[in-house]
Amino acid sequence: MPVSFDDRAKLFHLSTRNTSYVFYVDNSLRLFHLYYGAALRDAFPLTGQQPDFWPASFSPVVNGEELSRSPDYRLQELAGFNQGDFRPAGVVLQTANGAVAADLHYFGHRVIPGKPRLEGLPSAFAAEGEAETVEITLRDKAAAVEVILAYTVFPACDVIVRSARAVNTGSAPVVLERLLSAQLDFDEADFDVVHLQGSWARERHPVRNRQIPGGQQLRSVRGATGHHQNPAVALCRPDTSEEAGDAWGLVLAYSGDYLVDVDTGQYGTTRVSAGINPETFSWTIEPGAAFTAPEVYLTFSACGLGRMSRNFHRFLRSHVISPRWAFKQRPILINNWEATYFDFNAQKIIDIARSGAELGIEMLVLDDGWFGKRDDDRSSLGDWVAYSRKIGDIGDLVRGVNHAGMKFGLWFEPEMVSPDSDLCRAHPDWVLQIPGRGRCLGRNQYVLDFSRDEVVDHVFKMIAKILHSADIVYMKWDFNRNLTEVFSPSLLPARQGKVRHRFVLGVYRLYRMLLAEFPDLLIEGCSGGGGRFDAGILAYSPQIWCSDDTDAMERLAIQTGTSLFYPPSSMGAHVSVCPNHMTGRTVPFATRGYVALAGTFGYELDLTKMSPEDRATAKEQIALYHRWHDLVECGDYYRLLPERLEDVEKARLVAWSFVAPDRRRATVTFVCRSQLVHAPDPKVFLRGLDPERLYKVNYGKFAYELVGGLLMSAGLRVRDCNRDGAAAFITLES
């Protein structure tokens, strides 16, 4: 039973294949956390194992309860506020009398098969028998609010999904000042914190630091996930490595302002909190109404960060990303952005398509510049009608590309509007702006007020019209600036705290409308590269453009970092031209291909200008894609080098591997970023193979037959790869 409840101890035990999550209701009817870690056969004895504590008078107890029971150090499932726990709150309510507090007591629970969907939000799903959910109703009597904590257990993935919902059961409005999705308390405070950090074109580099006294926050107030940090975190023990030691992972499925907080309490506790960022949020719940916080995905691995990542990969592919795409090879695409930027016409696009079709590329994506009067980034966003003077009739262009042997995809930036656009001239009030204040431009554009339904409806109509007008099977959804001057005239002054979350709900609604109208549409997420790479977007976009930095050497850190929480099959990765437009670096064409083959594969260069040698190599890459890429979609991913993930930014050697679920086939990609002169050929220790199985190992001119156990224990010596930028794509078959 994934969810079990012990009536004697009022103890909930959530069990997955390898983990246990335990909490209970105490005599005061509060919900306290007991344990999250390796699977326990019997959780009951935990109740006698709680630490005794002699409280200082500065850690209060409620209503004459036992002195050793201060809420200030006990482990909570979702903490209230202004009731004796001075650590970060999970729920904060303001009632009509102005009081700001929350104190939650257990009222009841129900266990339901499967996984209910969240309304309006990205939501994990489960087929019958794949998951079980327990919903626990807590009550704040004084505020007349119920908070329902939902826990869905996915035993096969070792993942627990949490979310929270607040319902106003009273007769007066209540202001929700914060409702986090989940908190995870530990009675220790000696962890390493692993997370992703970066900027535009340097997204999601992995960082590992010792837990900081006081605390550490990952956050966004950008109205989007942002390039700077990512709404996901791992805690592990200081000696946890890729393949050994305890690691706890948390991924928030949300694409707006978020908070992931690792708080170190004064009594040696740790509280990890995650949810919508309360800094920019407040939500009035009318009597009878409810508010739902987004989902959080939790996993625990006793086998290092590698297993933690694989748990998330399996879970996101099986239960978040649409089954229509999750395990499928996506079309190999050629995107014209780095090939032409804004400087193209129909003939140029057709020429690229023809050239790509000869190589075996399957889809042409027409990027920014096809609409309105857009010849640079200063106009036309919002005017989603073809720029016929530039590209002729869009139907003809799509047919021309199809005729060349390619599918057709198109770029949009739905939430944006240029000051110089018909849309902005017709509806200046649709722009996010604060009356009496200036408006920030970002990339010469404004953000539309997606908190308003009529704005989202209008954008939907325009995009749908274009998509209906021709055979367009893919959409690249870009988002090239963040939100400023967040205010909506459609809401009362006291309701302005809703705008940012409503904006995100508007984005999700547009996604759902488009997918309802065009169920086969493949939508690739994008935000100036990877500025909105999160599990919320993955629920609608099976792939997200990883970064505008397409330099293969830079991508090593970006893609490896992203793999900490997200599956490689969701990372948009393309081969681009050298010297690279971002870094000026030249990397061998073969290496560029091997790095891009670790994500959703494609090209982003002027195919009509490629050398015959590069064309021949591209054909080989495409053949590799067809033969081996199912391992990226369906296999297990192992980070092999560097040994410590956080060293990847500077590591001389980087290697990873994909292993088929039946362990009969595998690939290893080995990249030498910089050579070590006169050093022996480097070795890489493989992982995840069948130790007894004999594998045929092939790369370049090398071929061996080696047993899995040997490849994992003694390692594989990689020949001919000690040159700056050299790489090997090693295949294993048995």
Ligand code: DGJ
């Ligand atoms: C940012 C994206 O990341 C690029 O790939 C490209 O689509 C440009 N925007 C177009 O403006």
